[in-house]
Amino acid sequence: MREELSKAGAIFKVFVPGKGVFLSPSTCDGFLFAVIFEAMMIGEPLHVHGSVSAKALKNAALYCEAWANMLPADYHAIEITADTIVDDRAALTALDDRAVSAFSGGLDGIFTALRHKQRDLKAGSHDLDAVVMVHGLDVPHTEIEGFERLQKRVKPLLDLLGLPVITVWTDFRPLNRQTWGMSFSAQLSACLHLMSGMYRYALVGSSEPYSDIVLPWGSNPATDYLLSGASMEIVHDGAGYTRTEKVARIARNHVATACAKFCWEGEPDRNCGRCEKCIRTRFNFLAAVGDPYPACFDQPLDIASVSHLKLASKAIYTEFKTVLKHTQKEGWQGSWIDGLKCLVDKHATLYGDGAAALSSTGLPDSEKTVIERLEEENRRLGLTLSVYERSRGYRLWLCYNRLYRIRVLGLVLKCLRERVGLFLRYMKAL
Numbered sequence: 001m002r003e004e005l006s007k008a009g010a011i012f013k014v015f016v017p018g019k020g021v022f023l024s025p026s027t028c029d030g031f032l033f034a035v036i037f038e039a040m041m042i043g044e045p046l047h048v049h050g051s052v053s054a055k056a057l058k059n060a061a062l063y064c065e066a067w068a069n070m071l072p073a074d075y076h077a078i079e080i081t082a083d084t085i086v087d088d089r090a091a092l093t094a095l096d097d098r099a100v101s102a103f104s105g106g107l108d109g110i111f112t113a114l115r116h117k118q119r120d121l122k123a124g125s126h127d128l129d130a131v132v133m134v135h136g137l138d139v140p141h142t143e144i145e146g147f148e149r150l151q152k153r154v155k156p157l158l159d160l161l162g163l164p165v166i167t168v169w170t171d172f173r174p175l176n177r178q179t180w181g182m183s184f185s186a187q188l189s190a191c192l193h194l195m196s197g198m199y200r201y202a203l204v205g206s207s208e209p210y211s212d213i214v215l216p217w218g219s220n221p222a223t224d225y226l227l228s229g230a231s232m233e234i235v236h237d238g239a240g241y242t243r244t245e246k247v248a249r250i251a252r253n254h255v256a257t258a259c260a261k262f263c264w265e266g267e268p269d270r271n272c273g274r275c276e277k278c279i280r281t282r283f284n285f286l287a288a289v290g291d292p293y294p295a296c297f298d299q300p301l302d303i304a305s306v307s308h309l310k311l312a313s314k315a316i317y318t319e320f321k322t323v324l325k326h327t328q329k330e331g332w333q334g335s336w337i338d339g340l341k342c343l344v345d346k347h348a349t350l351y352g353d354g355a356a357a358l359s360s361t362g363l364p365d366s367e368k369t370v371i372e373r374l375e376e377e378n379r380r381l382g383l384t385l386s387v388y389e390r391s392r393g394y395r396l397w398l399c400y401n402r403l404y405r406i407r408v409l410g411l412v413l414k415c416l417r418e419r420v421g422l423f424l425r426y427m428k429a430l
Contacts, residue, residue, distance in 0.1 A: 028051060
């Protein structure tokens with residue numbers, strides 16, 4: 001495994017405050033999960049040239065089984081072996097009660113840091129001791145200055161909570177030949193496992209709530225825990241809350257609100273305010289606390305911008321749908337809700353509610369079946385819009401719409417031709 005990573009040129013560097021560079025633990029649990037998606041894609045047995053804990057080996061087999069079931073056309077259940085299998089009891093450390101949390105400045109990570117450090121869960125809270133920021137995942141590994149500006153932005157919150165930052169630098173993502181939307185949690189866990197000699201638990205903020213789980217998706221409560229090894233347990237945290245409910249918790253802390261950085265289209269340390277994720281977050285704040293101008297933005301909200309959005313995946317569509325549900329639950333009123341409802345309805349036929357939306361269209365059952373199959377292909381692929389627009393499914397969708405319009409036009413012309421023919425025969429008979 002180390003040889004394979006070395007050949008690929010992948011590097012992991014860890015910087016711990018007060019300790020300098022921290023080398024990876026003796027086991028290769030993290031490196032196994034770093035390359036597991038590529039191995040599943042190839043579909044051949046994977047051998048680790050190193051030591052792997054028995055728990056990680058078992059979990060990896062179940063992880064492959066799960067993804068082969070969710071996306072059988074893309075991934076395969078494979079055999080995984082290792083030079084040495086470490087006894088789980090020998091891999092345990094004396095730091096069982098200490099936890100570290102993945103942190104990028106986003107809402108999920110901030111929510112996890114707040115609720116565990118301030119012990120919202122009381123006895124259920126983890127003893128959160130530090131956060132891990134990975135340079136090379138959200139922020140490209142070549143943007144040194146940009147990552148430093150991001151760290152400077154979130155520093156006031158981390159100082160307030162008393163959480164030191166462990167920095168991991170890696171060039172693994174550009175070398176990865178996987179669909180990022182499916183594999184990102186595995187690669188994040190690989191970085192977290194580098195700290196398994198220091199912490200027993202690693203918290204990963206949830207993407208979607210239990211009430212609206214999106215599968216397949218890279219991070220989810222069904223498979224994230226399978227990225228655990230004997231010396232570090234990966235905890236999928238916060239799935240009991242929607243993103244809007246998380247925002248309601250974050251909004252109680254002005255420093256947390258001002259430090260939040262979730263935009264990946266703009267500068268590394270600034271939310272652009274115009275992209276889909278920024279607009280979605282503005283609606284999260286509106287639905288949660290009625291605030292159209294949260295401190296994490298430095299631009300006013302353009303309500304009309306929501307009508308131009310194209311939702312690139314079912315996960316994003318589900319996010320907007322949960323915001324709409326929250327507004328209905330809270331009884332909010334306003335023109336922004338109408339725009340939100342229009343956006344959700346517009347994308348319903350492409351994602352989870354397609355069949356329900358089609359039931360009222362009056363289309364023949366055979367044509368509904370064609371559309372449902374196209375929707376299923378989109379859900380299976382889970383592609384981004386830029387790729388989806390070039391995909392076979394999207395082309396078929398456009399082709400179908402064009403053919404349907406041509407068919408309707410043909411029926412109209414046929415009707416007119418018959419009527420004209422009848423009229424001419426009638427005139428001839430006279």
